[in-house]
Amino acid sequence: MNIRNNHGKFETRAIHAGQTSDPQNGAVMTPIYLTSTFEQDAPAVPRDGYEYSRTKNPTRLALEENVASMEGANWGLCFASGLSATNALLDSLLPGDHVVCGNDLYGGTHRIFRQVFERYGIRFSFVDTTDAKNVAAAMEPATKMVYLETPTNPLLRLSDIAAIAEISRKGKARLIVDNTFATPYLQNPMELGADVVLHSMTKYLGGHSDAVAGALVGNDEELFDSYAFFQNSCGGGLDAMSSFLIMRGTKTLALRMDRHCANAMKIAQMLEAHDAVDKVFYPGLASHPQHELAKRQMRDFGGMVAFEMKGGVEAGNTFASSTRFFTLAESLGGVESLVETPPSMTHAAIPAAERHAAGLADGLVRLSVGVEHVDDLIEDVQQALAKATSTVNAS
Ligand SMILES: *Cc1c(COP(=O)(O)O)cnc(C)c1O
Numbered sequence: 001m002n003i004r005n006n007h008g009k010f011e012t013r014a015i016h017a018g019q020t021s022d023p024q025n026g027a028v029m030t031p032i033y034l035t036s037t038f039e040q041d042a043p044a045v046p047r048d049g050y051e052y053s054r055t056k057n058p059t060r061l062a063l064e065e066n067v068a069s070m071e072g073a074n075w076g077l078c079f080a081s082g083l084s085a086t087n088a089l090l091d092s093l094l095p096g097d098h099v100v101c102g103n104d105l106y107g108g109t110h111r112i113f114r115q116v117f118e119r120y121g122i123r124f125s126f127v128d129t130t131d132a133k134n135v136a137a138a139m140e141p142a143t144k145m146v147y148l149e150t151p152t153n154p155l156l157r158l159s160d161i162a163a164i165a166e167i168s169r170k171g172k173a174r175l176i177v178d179n180t181f182a183t184p185y186l187q188n189p190m191e192l193g194a195d196v197v198l199h200s201m202t203k204y205l206g207g208h209s210d211a212v213a214g215a216l217v218g219n220d221e222e223l224f225d226s227y228a229f230f231q232n233s234c235g236g237g238l239d240a241m242s243s244f245l246i247m248r249g250t251k252t253l254a255l256r257m258d259r260h261c262a263n264a265m266k267i268a269q270m271l272e273a274h275d276a277v278d279k280v281f282y283p284g285l286a287s288h289p290q291h292e293l294a295k296r297q298m299r300d301f302g303g304m305v306a307f308e309m310k311g312g313v314e315a316g317n318t319f320a321s322s323t324r325f326f327t328l329a330e331s332l333g334g335v336e337s338l339v340e341t342p343p344s345m346t347h348a349a350i351p352a353a354e355r356h357a358a359g360l361a362d363g364l365v366r367l368s369v370g371v372e373h374v375d376d377l378i379e380d381v382q383q384a385l386a387k388a389t390s391t392v393n394a395s
Pocket residue numbers: 081082083084106108109149153178180181199200201202203212213214
């Protein structure tokens with residue numbers, strides 16, 4: 001892929017890469033090409049390769065170049081959701097192929113692995129990837145793919161991308177990193193040796209909770225051909241309208257992430273010092289088990305914070321129902337703050353025994369810290385903690 005306007009530093013490329021003014025009228029913003037089909041110059045002679053929007057659409061192409069550029073990759077492919085991107089990855093595997101993956105993954109990723117692709121004879125080993133040795137131990141001759149999330153959803157655990165890239169290379173397996181939580185502004189897995197980066201662009205890249213979208217980016221042309229084939233053959237390509245919305249989001253990613261990170265750090269510190277809180281999970285805290293790796297591998301620590309209250313499930317549920325600015329909802333990465341309880345919401349598809357084995361307590365609360373004024377967010381968290389504590393004490 002020849003990425004248009006792929007120049008400058010991150011903030012500049014996020015705004016310009018893949019974007020060109022309209023040659024006919026100079027429109028500065030990429031138009032939303034709401035067309036299913038394209039006029040051909042002669043039978044089987046499409047103009048610029050455009051014949052049908054499932055296969056190729058100008059608005060989607062602009063976003064594909066944009067997201068590839070942000071990750072420093074050669075190509076990008078955009079899908080109808082993050083899971084549709086995961087689906088295209090897995091479509092390339094055959095029965096008997098083996099995948100080594102983390103044991104603390106997004107609930108939907110766990111579900112598509114266990115409940116969809118295991119039925120087709122693809123095998124998955126779920127291991128604690130925070131220790132690269134566990135990945136090495138799980139590798140088999142049939143291992144085609146190593147699949148990491150770092151930081152993980154919801155426990156914010158980190159895995160050493162460079163070390164695991166080395167292990168994957170030795171085992172002739174492709175390393176895929178789900179970079180949704182960090183975003184390309186904070187972490188670039190391909191620079192550390194990953195073959196493919198996956199994004200749920202529904203989250204920070206879109207940034208406004210108004211579109212569902214996913215992406216794969218990489219350098220290897222063979223992988224591009226394979227995933228583009230599945231994008232077209234299985235029909236998971238992103239539509240023009242959503243492509244436009246995500247592209248509007250990526251332009252301000254750097255600005256938003258700076259504020260998400262600053263706000264999340266302050267909230268994590270406040271939670272850690274609070275009497276009602278038992279444990280806080282945030283890579284920016286010195287108490288985080290992979291804090292040193294976070295400093296090495298990421299530019300900042302992100303906008304997601306998880307915690308457990310001393311009052312357990314009941315306190316956590318009361319907290320999540322008592323906030324004013326943190327809306328009780330799934331998803332993350334938008335400008336507005338959200339709160340949820342992963343075991344009963346985003347991660348309910350994972351059986352309880354597996355959740356517990358992975359260290360995911362039933363009382364866990366997850367915050368997606370938005371870009372509101374931090375004083376308002378802190379006050380909101382404090383009043384909800386107080387309410388949750390008094391409810392538990394009273395019962
Ligand atoms: C949301 C999410 C996904 C799935 O993306 P969708 O756009 O919801 O399909 C994958 N990985 C992570 C880390 C996510 O948070």
